[in-house]
Amino acid sequence: MSNKPIKDMIETIEHFAQTQPTYPVYNVLGQEHTYGDLKADSDSLAAAIDRLDLPEKSPVVVFGGQEYEMLATFVALTKSGHA
Template sequence: MTNTKIKDMLETIEQFAQSQPDFPVYNILGEVHTYGDLKADSDSLATKIDSLDIPEKSPVVVYGGQEYEMLATFVALTKSGHAYIPIDSHSALERVTAIVEVAEPSLIIAINDFPLEDIKAPIVTLDQVKASFANK
């Protein structure tokens, strides 16, 4: 065990966003997003989430794959004080249904098209997520 101070995720992202804002945090198949992007986008999305009429600290389902918007959404939800429940878009419909029934989320953020209908929770779409990002 070392004597190195352990930082939490948000502190680490903030530190990299300030010291190395152009350093890639996400680079898949040529789509590159930096720590500066992640901080700005997650701050903006967290503000949008905070403006929604959902209970404090309530769980939120995030549905998608390995997109940058998933990462930014996880960080934004952490900043806004909500637990997130990631569901991979390749999950079986029965699994998605079971998770939503058990979790009773206050919100669903669908980075990919959400497969269930007649859901009580409001759904934020990919277009809405992208629209809330900084400078977009």
């Protein structure tokens, strides 16, 4: 990990997914997901959101708790331009 300030969260996630894909990004009560998981899951969900053909930059409501799927969803929405 680096102590450099983060300027773009998506670029940072992409960087770690390429350089340290097995490094944990989420670990709660034994449920662990890596940067590689986050990239794959958020890319897949972003593609699905894009196929919905929503108006550009339209808001999307997300409901959930503090789980990995929420993290992947927010990253996907950012990638698809709906954050």
